[in-house]
Amino acid sequence: MTTVPTAPRAPTWTEAERDAMGRALQLAAGVRCRTSPNPWVGCAVVAPDGTVLGSGATEPPGGTHAEVGALRQAGERARGATLVVTLEPCSHHGRTPPCTEAVVAAGVRRVVVGTLDPDPRVSGRGVAALAAAGVDVAVGLRAEEVEEQLAPYLKHRSTGRPWVVLKLAASLDGRIAAPDGSAAWITGPEARADVHELRAASDAVLVGAGTVRADDPRLTVRPASGPEPLRQPLRVVLGAADPGARVQPALSLGGELPDVLDELGRRQVLQVLVEGGAGVARQFHAAGLVDRYVLYFAPALFGGEDAVPMFAGPGAGTVADLWRGRLVDVRRVGHDLRVEVAPPARAPVPAEAGDGPDPEGA
């Protein structure tokens, strides 16, 4: 008798598991600004009927991981239950013991994972360790939402570079400062409070030396309400900042932007917020290094061509070369508009002749 090979079975999920992943995503969102350079992960332990037995989210570095927190809450009830977690459980000893050991020791029957962890120390080893211990493992539940939520972490661990968010505040006619260099303030207090949230979610905030000279910004996180941030982002200036500038102490970097990003990645920067000015914005944009554009538009017009544009220097020369992104989010913030845009998906690189699999199968 010949055996016919079958394609691997696509994972399936129950409604209860889908809901539990929603809860895990919510919990992870709540700790977004508190875990870096570790990932912000959420977890729920559920009974087969969907009853939540325990839930948890990553604690600040050195603290408990989401899985361990959820298992502790569930206690003995975790035996035979399902653990739903946004990111693959770790299988290595870091500052805390491997989560996979805790999952197996708790007697969990099934683990449902949103996405795999590209960290070279995990990278499939977490799910493999669970499967080897006899746990039923399924990967990919609500993966798109999980990968959007963890995008800075996933990029850092797979490329060594931070996720780059470019923020600019502009008039409706696309100008970020007046001809005399003044830019405070084009947008209102609500938009500025929103920028502080962006800063709080970033490990570094970067501006050009021109902006330091023009605006003397502090670049600190100053929340409009709520608790003080656990830490301030690293402040980075491209070029040299005056020792007396308010941005000090700041890290001064220069040279090629890919090298700048590599350096920030080495410093465990998962997300860098680029806050201008026009010269720096154009450099990042032209080099295709921006992962997310967050643009605030005030219902205001400079009404001429002498104010500072969003991007200094020449841009697309013809409509065919227009850069077109994908709208991620548009909302009103106070009296202003907040527009979030992602770059277009990169076209797959065509395989060169001879790159494909050997037709002889040798």
Ligand SMILES: NC(=O)c1ccc[n+]([C@@H]2O[C@H](COP(=O)([O-])OP(=O)(O)OC[C@H]3O[C@@H](n4cnc5c(N)ncnc54)[C@H](OP(=O)(O)O)[C@@H]3O)[C@@H](O)[C@H]2O)c1
């Ligand atoms: N509305 C907003 O959102 C917003 C935000 C920020 C700034 N702004 C406005 O933008 C204006 C400033 O823009 P800008 O274009 O003049 O200045 P900029 O983009 O802030 O800084 C450009 C300067 O940064 C340094 N630099 C840039 N890339 C570098 C690299 N790879 N290596 C080393 N040094 C590098 C150079 O400094 P050196 O010249 O010292 O060599 C360069 O001249 C101001 O009017 C400010 O108010 C508006």
